[in-house]
């Protein structure tokens with residue numbers, strides 16, 4: 001059992017956590033960074049410090065390798081970095097973690113949650129079959145192990161779907177098809193936001209280059225698919241869908257399906273800490289309430305990066321620096337004038353980097369049926385295998401919201417603690433009850449925020465054990 | 469099926485999966501190594517016995533659980549390959565959730 005104390009405990013070593021720790025260390029704060037992975041970088045720079053090959057570097061491209069300076073600055077910052085560390089509790093006293101080093105408790109004056117985004121779970125018939133994974137998962141396999149699958153069907157929408165498809169094409173994989181589920185009307189809804197997006201022109205240009213690369217490769221891109229289902233016995237064998245409003249049901253055989261419907265903050269840690277959260281209608285997800293510097297409703301807790309609101313890697317890095325400045329200022333280690341002077345340029349850059357977001361949020365907003373699946377047999381809660389039909393029955397019997405649903409169906413009570421079903425169960429209940437997603441709410445979460453063994457919680461007080 | 473598109477940049481080691489020896493790249497992700505070796509499925513569910521494989525590769529879905537070096541319910545997508553690692557598939561076992569954390 002390790003025990004230590006610090007000024008700032010950072011959960012997550014992605015762009016936000018690495019930047020925060022570097023900044024905090026430069027300001028003279030003692031920072032401890034805990035991360036589940038074996039190396040720093042988060043999902044975006046996954047495995048960037050592992051042995052790499054030129055072939056893989058070429059496929060992953062300059063945006064991936066662009067993470068190296070940030071990683072180098074972090075590793076030489078003097079911050080105490082603990083890899084393979086799973087944080088299961090945060091509180092005003094600090095953080096508790098389990099890990100290869102035996103785990104322990106770290107007392108901290110401030111805790112920064114920089115746990116990043118996750119891909120929006122995309123429940124559709126057959127999504128639990130072997131061979132079905134997220135596009136981001138496929139990309140992590142490519143980044144970390146150089147793995148590729150031929151004859152995969154990509155289903156969904158969003159920048160990451162096209163980025164992974166482009167990397168697949170560049171690595172020499174044959175893609176069976178891309179089924180783009182974006183609502184065609186989304187293009188028109190996004191259009192008024194294009195001029196603002198073009199202020200950050202590099203982003204849009206990159207997107208257009210990816211689309212051109214995919215087109216040149218001859219990969220089939222299918223638009224207007226509805227009621228998509230995945231079929232198979234022991235493994236996914238085909239994708240089926242309705243083409244257009246009245247068209248024939250189509251079928252495409254495949255061995256892999258990669259799903260993607262954008263990314264959402266992973267809210268579990270800030271929610272279990274009981275910080276205030278709000279429903280973000282534009283991004284259709286729950287986000288933690290925070291100020292420009294990432295201060296939440298709890299005086300000891302800060303949040304930065306995509307886990308606190310989707311902005312991408314550059315914004316994550318900037319928000320991590322802002323959170324470190326706030327921690328230093330609030331702990332009396334940075335005077336008000338220096339705090340303001342250092343914050344201003346970072347805040348300006350966040351504004352510039354966020355310019356394309358309203359356009360992207362609308363262009364790639366998941367179609368309504370993907371947020372709340374219509375098919376009764378579709379599994380919403382993967383852990384407890386709770387289907388939409390069971391949720392509908394519970395609502396008909398008077399179940400008012402996600403928390404009560406636990407006792408009706410066990411939904412949200414498995415090891416993922418609602419991470420995979422929280423948003424879609426909220427959407428289904430909202431649709432069936434005619435109340436807004438904000439009103440329906442989210443699961444009430446509590447610590448431990450990850451399943452732990454009794455050995456891990458050896459240091460817990462008796463009262464805390466009672467509560468779990 | 470997944471295939472490797474580049475050469476290993478580091479050493480190759482052997483690990484054991486249910487008495488089968490497979491090759492893996494030292495330090496790579498364990499779930500990735502199992503996928504590369506066509507281990508399928510990773511586990512079956514406690515509720516219906518359905519087969520599951522990694523879905524998220526980033527520690528959120530818990531579909532990649534296995535017994536690693538004797539410890540059940542390890543998320544293989546968060547484990548790193550070491551020489552001589554022993555992996556057993558976990559069929560039907562219930563993983564701890566928030567209401568039965570660790571018990």
Ligand code: FES
Pocket residue numbers: 499521522523524525526527528529530531532533543544545546
């Ligand atoms: S694949 Fe989702 S937790 Fe490991």
